[in-house]
Amino acid sequence: MTTPAPSLPEQTPQTGPRKVPSRAMLRYILRRLSQAILVMLLVVIGSFFLIKMAPGDFVDTLAGTSDLTAEQMANLRARYGLDQPVPVQLMYYIARLATLDLGYSPFNNAPVLDILVKRWPVTAILVVTSVSISMVVGTLLGVMAARFSGKPVDLGISILMLLFYATPNFIIAVILILIFSIKMNVFPIAGFATIASGYTGWEYIRDVAWHLAMPVTALCTFFIAIYGRIGRAAMLEVLTLDYIRTARGKGLTERRVIYVHALRNALLPLVTMAGLQVSALVGGAVLIETIFGLNGMGRTAFDAVFQRDTNLLLGVLFVSSLSVVVVNFIIDLLYMVLDPRVEIK
Amino acid sequence: MTQKFPTVGRRSFLAGLAASTALPLIAMPGKLWAQEPRAGGTLRTPAWPAPSVLNSAISTAGPETFLGPKMFDGLLAYDFGMVAKPQLATDWQMSDDGLRITFNLREGVTWHDGEPFTAHDVAFTFMEVLKVHHGRGRTTFGDLLAVETPDDLTAIFVLETPNPAMMRALDSRESPILPAHIYEGTDILDNPANTAPIGTGPFKLAEYEIGSYVVLVKNPDYWEEGYPLLDRMVIQYVPDSATRAAMLESGQADAVFLNMIPAQDIVRLDEQPDFTMDTRGFEGMPSAQQMDFNLDNPILANVMVRHAIAHAIDPEWITQNVWYGLGTAGKTPLHVDQVEYYTTEGVPEYPYDLDRANELLDEAGYPRGDNGTRFELMLDPSPWGTESITASAYVREQLRQVGIDVTVRTQDFGVFVTTVWTDRAHDLVLYTVNLGVDPTIGTQRFYWSESYRPGSAFTNGAHYMNPEVDALLEAAQVETDPQARRDQYAEFQRIVMRDLPVMPITNIHGANIASTRVHDHTVDALGVLGGFTRLWIEE
Amino acid sequence: MTTNAPAPLLEVDRLKVSVSRTVPIVEDLSFAIAAGETVGLVGESGCGKSLTALAIMRLLAGNLSVTSGSIQLDGEELTKLPEERIRSLRGDKMAMIYQEPLTALNPVMTVGAQLVEVLRTHRKMSKREAAARAVELLALVRIPDPAARFNEYPHRMSGGMRQRVVIAMALACDPKLLIADEPTTALDVTVQAQVLRLIKQLQREANLGLLLITHDLGVVRQVADRIVVMYAGSVVETGTVAEVLGSPRHPYTVGLIAARPSGSFAVDAQKLVEISGSVPSPEARPKGCVFAPRCPNAQDDCRASRPHLLPTTGSHELRCLHPMPASTPLSAPVGMPS
């Protein structure tokens, strides 16, 4: 009987109780923070030049919808600093950003921050719910498939996940609307909550849940497939490991072996994956928000691109990157909790 | 960067609109009138795009134009056929020379904040707001020298020259009256009331979530006793047109106005017993799809080439298959709904005939090359709506048949406008446009040599220069004799169709589609761009 | 089978373990362990020792299964027991210590939690009681500062420490049978002796039946009462340590002993392989005596049919048609081809 290699690299044994030194923690946070700032600076600069590369600015777009004289257009450009060279505009933008001023959105007639404060929660709730549901459902399906590996259950789940994996979310969204709204009329098609309903408390939460049921489902399927497939693979690997045999040898029930001993270890690669998927989910949210009439970050960015609303677009990218960075940080912390072998050095 | 800018919006809204007063063909089913109007209820309607401001005096964009008249009143309203009727003005008289118009104003009207409405508000609105900040107002009221206010209930318009077009532009959509006490002495474009309006209209703003929805509630102190009937109106901004259609079909919305769902859905739902289509109330905004030739392109400068292209394209086919019959094939630069001036008499026609097209192209000196191609052209369809992009697929295939290799270039709004009207880097441009309640307002800009203004969108993009046409257009601008004006525009139509700088494709017929529970959304020429005072919903 | 004890604690009788229910890996395996007795199960790796242990624990995984024979623990037939009953025996009445202490513990659970878990599975104990008992157990296996170690994760402990934890876990519920599968192989030489001593001591204290699986004859001689020599899935020779090691009869046993480095009974696997070729794979086992291809004494009858395990003297049993003479001295060279 040979022993398989441990799933994660063994560290040299250390003695002494395990404590996270607060100094090390602080250093770690600072390092992550400086990396994050650099990354977000790159994001801002990159998107700034991308949108500036486009012919036309928002004044042009504006002129298309209302009759503006050349003089009015020039005034507007001056008002928004669009007559400055692009690098200068960028400098101004970054300088303002440093004071957390995201600027003004001419198209929406409101400060970017005011707009994002309303739209961030929509996407955040959509994405967080989707990640959570896909993780739970995906993992459960993966565990089930692994547990009955090679049996019909496994085959069924694997086929389902392949289908989920291969079907673009907009197709699923369209099918959901057709079945659950037009044919059965169970779920509301558009919006985040019933408008001016006066709901509060649980009633409001239920209303939001009702509205988000289809968008979340449409957004989830792909990620359920991802988590399911990774979960199955991870579980299959973990189940061959020695400590699982140890656990069985202790007389634990199969349920406990799977869900306590194996699952916690199989979760590790899934958690890593979740961090990588957050930005993909925000991207996927563009389509979902469009189809389900949700006014979130994805749709806002989409419109901002076409309106040349530079401030709004950069605002969305900045805030969503910030969210991704924060989520990844949280996930790293979570990973440390889940896997005691990972420690701050 | 805390300045605000006013007139902002997206053309897509208006672009999808169509007009048809002349066609009350779609008879309203009898069942609609079977019941007595009922007060109360909520109207839910999805729309797109969302407004930038909630004040149609400073923005001529579609969403604002829809919302404004619900909260603001105009001096006049118009019955079907653009017959003026009272609103804030109870009656009016024009002096014989047409230079002074006296409006007697309604008594006892108050603003939403309780302040009384006076002639001063009227004077302020026209002189300080509409003449200065309204997109079309600068043109429409250019001749307006002053508004005199001898007393609180009298406003006298003093004009420099007679202005027949102005009397068609005094409704709540085009010229809403703003409260002087809120706006006077402020930066009008920056006034907070632009997103928290105070009007005299039948509805008041209850909630506004930028980009998401607007909730309006009944103004209980509205001057017209017993109106409006509705308690509440919820306008939800939903970007996807198929989603809007699904909302209507599933009963999650009560009506979709202004062609804001795909034409095929309008037609399909209309056939169902639960929904009714209404094409009335679009005469104020006759919309058309047309294709400009860039005459600076040496190939297109050849009139035979333009005629050949016209022969190769069947506007009737596009009208039936792209617009699903919600339109009339275009025959002249005017819209069929501009009834007073529209004529096909003596106007050249270009019947669908591929052989003739090929002949003309041969004659023009563009024989087919070895690969069957004569020359290449770029086609820019307008990016709003899908109809122009769909139609461009048809145009591309048709022109391939006569040996013209067309590349379709889709770009976003900003780039499209820049490419065509600033850089003039286009050959053919296929787009939808509002031809205006009067040809002076909406049509002239495409043919008048003086409106060849690179950098200014939706102007004479063809670069059409014909002194004869210029003379006709300029004469019609100030002509007060109706018959003379008609003759001028008839001649204009004949010449333009001969020269063909622009090929008319489809005169779009606007349509509203609503649940049969919804009644009376269209009661006059303003249609759904009116105040919805009579709209009621069955329980 | 012929111990003095009235009824053996564990009795394995003609056990057969197969792959895919067709290819036998362990065949005709019989032995017994009495309470307080230590039996050493020896053989080269791949001969089926660990499988035997897993078969007893009913932990055979994948496509391995017991296809015939019986395993009785305290008179209870393990092979036929419902899963639930066998679960209640595992970790309670019988327990196991594994070869690789580094991987035998769950890396994401504290050792305390893993100990408490086994206690609470089999004993009605509150969390607090179980924790207290767990600390006692850690102390029992000579882990310094057991209360602090209780909250430790396995990766912070050395291999020897971890093996002690595994032992503590195995002993947590006072099992009657303890199976130790190469418990010291993966450990440093110095630690090996400590751990082995600990196991032996605990076994004596608790009067456990101990099945010690090893390839190290030295360990067997130190610890075991009786010895079972396996080759290619079946027992070739068995008896008391004195009988088998004092007077090995089977040519394979003789080879094993001879292969050990001088001065020690540890079998150097490398050396053994050099001497005697390799263990045939289960699919390629010869029809006759499985050892015949490598056996210096093999004759035609050996290849014709498989010999039976037959008693010789005392409790000494042997599966060989042409055994070594009974008096072969331990250290004498064996005429095996090199």
Add this chain to the structure above:
Amino acid sequence: MSTSGHSVFRRLLRHPSGLVGLLIIALVVLMSASAGFIFPEGPWVLGGRPRTWPGVDPAFPLGTDALGRDMVAALFYGARVSLAVGAAAALVSLVIGTLVGAIAGYYGGWLDDVLMRLTDAMQTIPSFLAAIAIVGVVGASLSTIIIAIAVVSWPMIARLVRADFLRLRTYDFVQSCKIIGMSDLRIIFGQILPNCLAPIIVSSSVLVATAIITEASLAFLGLGDPNVMSWGTILSTGRPELRSGWYMTAFPAVALVLTVLALNLIGDALNDVLNPRLKERKS
């Protein structure tokens, strides 16, 4: 990889999901290759009555779209475009990703830092959003779409390649190459790269699949190239007809899903064939 391409292919054929995947892809390739022969006039011919249902007119077995174009021709040409977009975008992102990953992993130090922060930034921006921005800003043409997809998908490859380079550069064979004075370029491309091809090959099938979906999603939002008939184009033009002629949406959707599914099956099979150890654990 010591395994030759030929034997990998044979093993793929023996792998059940590999076989199914290859069969479907072979069909799609056949469709795109034969499109020009079967429908020499192209997919845009307005040949039939618009919105003819499948099975009604024998000339149009799968019916016609809203403009009367043959659905079969559209699907055949669509296969061509979707595959081309997928393959080209995957290729470009493989090249970028491999270069960035190789340089970062081989040289390490500040170069690695800079390139990895760039990769981080790219991965932080929601990739679909970035693709929309690029296509929206530059204009919807086939090449823009391909480049946009490639630009947003290389970071994954870069990480993969970098990880392998980091590992491999410490190996003896690399060290000895350095000692005998081999140029960095030759070490990177001649020595190290061939040793990390397996994960690259496996991810490339996923890249192609993702690219096809991204193209369709862009087309769905109206950002497709109007001059080419891709499955995404058929889908987005068919969608308004969903309620009256669902077949216009269903056919391209099924084609799309099957192709992506097949590519994933091939990816799984390649994974099994090339890496006996489970690869998915490395995110």
